[in-house]
Amino acid sequence: MKRRSPPTSARSRKATAWSYSAEFRAIADAALRRFNSQRHLHPICGAKAKSTGEPCRQMPAKGRTRCKLHGGATPRGDGPAGWHTPGFPNGLPTGKPRSDAYKVRKRRQRRAAIAAMTADELARLEAWRRTHKSGSTRDRSHGRYAREARQWLEAIMNESPTAPTPDQLELNALRAKLHAHIAHLDAEIAAEAEGEALASNLFD
Template sequence: MKRRSPPTNGKRRKPTAWSYSAEFRTIANAALRRFNSQRHLHPICGAKAKSTGEPCRQIPAKGRTRCKLHGGATPRGDGPAGWHTPGFPNGLPTGKPRSDAYKVRKRRQRRAAIAAMTADELARLEAWRRTHKPGSTRDRSHGRNAREARQWLEAIMKEAPNAPTPDQLELNALRAQLHAHIARLDAEIAAEAEGGALVSGLFD
């Protein structure tokens, strides 16, 4: 007769003298040999192992096609959408979903709270509604950033140009000399074609 261990209630059981006894090891070895002799009859997980890249050789979880390390332990729901759908013992409920009733109740409570507000509270509520547009926080943040960027660009476009610095004046003078030199080169090329004299060099 096999000796059964007491339930652990989810807690880790401390080792006892029975788990170290020769009888326990004999029973465990026999169970392992029996399992290994029938292991080839069980299906395998088949998922790609990250460590070796080969198919996983573990036995799938009960009622699943993958082992517990490759999604076999993920809970499943009764709905067609997957595990995140609630599972009801007798199928889907026939009445309205709870979320609709919750929305109706919250809407009724909101209307009652607004009806009980004073004039000052209503004014603050209207001011809040003007500054807080409907929509998600992300959409409002994107719109706010776009408005700030547009205002910044408009302010830059309206600003008067700054007075040129000495470095800019020097660059403008050099640019004028370069344009004059290019004009002299063009004249030199034209004069050479006609047999005339060469034009002097740059910055003479």
């Protein structure tokens, strides 16, 4: 361990002498006793400590709910000072793929390009606008996929039924026989219940 060299300036020597004086130690001890007596009133970190597996008892960092060892010292906010937050020259994105400043700049460039077009170029642009639906490329693609899906469903629903196969005919015959048998059993159960009701009425 490198030995610390003694202070050279008079002010530094005076501050060092004061920090080693009995009066300074008495003030520090009183401050520590006062802090320890009120520590149970302050919030604690509460994160699970890896060394012991118990909740951490350290004081949280200023303005945070965790201590500096459990994420309380992690930078927050926007810009390069934030955690995993890139800095942009025209501001941060607003939760969208591109920032509002970028969109404003692109709209300004598009208006300038349209203003600089010739009569023929403007005519071609108007013709293109008449044949294309307004909106973003994503919205147009979504609409196209929706139309294709709707046409596919309509084609399936409008298909004429095909002739049943021999296996399907056999299954339909078995299904009809089962339905007839179930109907016969239901009729027998209803008749038995009616007979029991008549018998109970005779002896009442």
